[in-house]
Amino acid sequence: VDIVMKKCSLTSLDCRLIVIFCNVSLYRSLAMNPLLIPEAYIIGAQPLCSQLAGLSQGQKKLCQLYQDHMQYIGEGAKTGIKECQYQFRNRRWNCSTVDNSSVFGRVMQIGSRETAFTYAISAAGVVNAVSRACREGELSSCGCSRAARPKDLPRDWLWGGCGDNLNYGYRFSKEFVDAREREKTYQKGSHESARLLMNLHNNEAGRRAVSDLAHVSCKCHGVSGSCSLKTCWLQLADFRKVGDALKEKYDSATIMKLNPRGKLVQVNNKFNAPTSNDLIYIDQSPDYCVSNESTGSLGTTGRLCNKTSEGMDGCELMCCGRGYDQYKAQVVERCHCKFHWCCYVKCKRCTKIVDQFVCK
Ligand SMILES: *[C@@H]1O[C@H](CO)[C@@H](O)[C@H](O)[C@H]1NC(C)=O
Ligand SMILES: *[C@@H]1O[C@H](CO)[C@@H](O)[C@H](O)[C@H]1NC(C)=O
Ligand SMILES: *[C@@H]1O[C@H](CO)[C@@H](O)[C@H](O)[C@H]1NC(C)=O
Ligand SMILES: *[C@@H]1O[C@H](CO)[C@@H](O)[C@H](O)[C@H]1NC(C)=O
Numbered sequence: 001v002d003i004v005m006k007k008c009s010l011t012s013l014d015c016r017l018i019v020i021f022c023n024v025s026l027y028r029s030l031a032m033n034p035l036l037i038p039e040a041y042i043i044g045a046q047p048l049c050s051q052l053a054g055l056s057q058g059q060k061k062l063c064q065l066y067q068d069h070m071q072y073i074g075e076g077a078k079t080g081i082k083e084c085q086y087q088f089r090n091r092r093w094n095c096s097t098v099d100n101s102s103v104f105g106r107v108m109q110i111g112s113r114e115t116a117f118t119y120a121i122s123a124a125g126v127v128n129a130v131s132r133a134c135r136e137g138e139l140s141s142c143g144c145s146r147a148a149r150p151k152d153l154p155r156d157w158l159w160g161g162c163g164d165n166l167n168y169g170y171r172f173s174k175e176f177v178d179a180r181e182r183e184k185t186y187q188k189g190s191h192e193s194a195r196l197l198m199n200l201h202n203n204e205a206g207r208r209a210v211s212d213l214a215h216v217s218c219k220c221h222g223v224s225g226s227c228s229l230k231t232c233w234l235q236l237a238d239f240r241k242v243g244d245a246l247k248e249k250y251d252s253a254t255i256m257k258l259n260p261r262g263k264l265v266q267v268n269n270k271f272n273a274p275t276s277n278d279l280i281y282i283d284q285s286p287d288y289c290v291s292n293e294s295t296g297s298l299g300t301t302g303r304l305c306n307k308t309s310e311g312m313d314g315c316e317l318m319c320c321g322r323g324y325d326q327y328k329a330q331v332v333e334r335c336h337c338k339f340h341w342c343c344y345v346k347c348k349r350c351t352k353i354v355d356q357f358v359c360k
């Protein structure tokens with residue numbers, strides 16, 4: 001116990017993580033004496049962590065110590081998957097192969113470009129949610145950001161509004177999200193070991209997208225909007241921007257393979273090596289035309305397509321040449337909207353018959 005307590009001169013987060021990951025048996029003995037770690041007492045009181053499906057062993061332990069974080073981890077991962085579905089709404093693969101029955105119970109068996117995106121965007125969602133929850137005072141172990149004042153901030157502007165705690169959000173979600181990969185052991189050089197490296201890399205790329213897009217935000221004070229005084233803080237970007245940035249990374253993702261030393265290297269080394277901000281993958285994607293469990297493809301039968309579009313959402317590409325059925329569908333819209341003084345807009349609801357095209 002002495003050794004651990006000395007390491008606790010770091011923040012309390014680091015301290016508890018050391019307890020969990022470096023010495024599981026020590027953790028057990030601490031857990032038996034709840035006075036040593038107050039949070040450990042909760043283990044018996046609330047069965048939350050054992051009920052959450054899809055947590056790995058290490059994640060369960062973190063869950064027990066940080067029960068108040070779990071809601072935000074779950075929400076963050078869901079925000080990530082929702083963003084994924086938005087980004088891919090017009091594609092054959094529309095991100096719905098992701099098993100959302102549990103927070104991280106993903107069922108993508110192949111290490112495709114799409115799998116890479118899925119990992120990155122959900123890791124990003126978790127950083128986002130935890131950082132924000134800190135700022136909002138929802139978590140007992142963190143608060144407003146304590147990021148250093150940016151050097152280029154004008155001298156008469158105040159630094160210190162309550163900012164999103166990106167530093168904490170990043171570190172906690174790295175421990176939590178990566179835990180499930182880190183506790184696996186695979187034979188060096190195996191396909192599984194390549195997949196593990198790929199997952200860790202893409203998780204990190206997702207987290208970095210969030211931290212790279214965070215920015216300084218300021219508010220004016222002073223008499224009648226003179227803006228003689230400004231207060232500034234660190235603010236996360238809108239999550240849509242994170243989604244857009246990661247989608248670009250998806251488009252430029254790099255295919256990798258294992259080298260004899262068990263490291264991932266580029267298959268085609270004519271290009272620049274991927275950085276920690278880039279997405280990597282190890283398996284070619286299927287065409288997602290037909291359903292195939294092992295590739296995570298649901299197929300496109302039953303998908304709506306656009307008869308006049310020549311893009312991926314056009315019926316030709318979306319339906320993979322199988323053709324489509326045409327239906328008349330009723331849609332309800334807001335119409336005849338009128339502006340009323342002051343200040344609201346009143347609309348009527350109109351029903352419209354439209355043609356819909358559905359892949360065979
Ligand atoms: C998965 O998500 C979809 C859409 O977001 C939802 O309709 C469905 O009920 C979810 N499934 C489970 C098992 O939660
Ligand atoms: C599913 O995809 C895998 C990998 O591409 C392939 O080997 C397998 O034959 C496919 N299965 C079906 C039923 O198409
Ligand atoms: C995605 O595609 C699947 C399979 O074609 C379909 O069942 C599902 O409704 C689609 N999801 C969304 C969000 O469009
Ligand atoms: C179909 O595609 C065309 C051309 O890209 C576009 O102008 C139109 O708005 C699309 N229709 C629907 C219903 O999305």
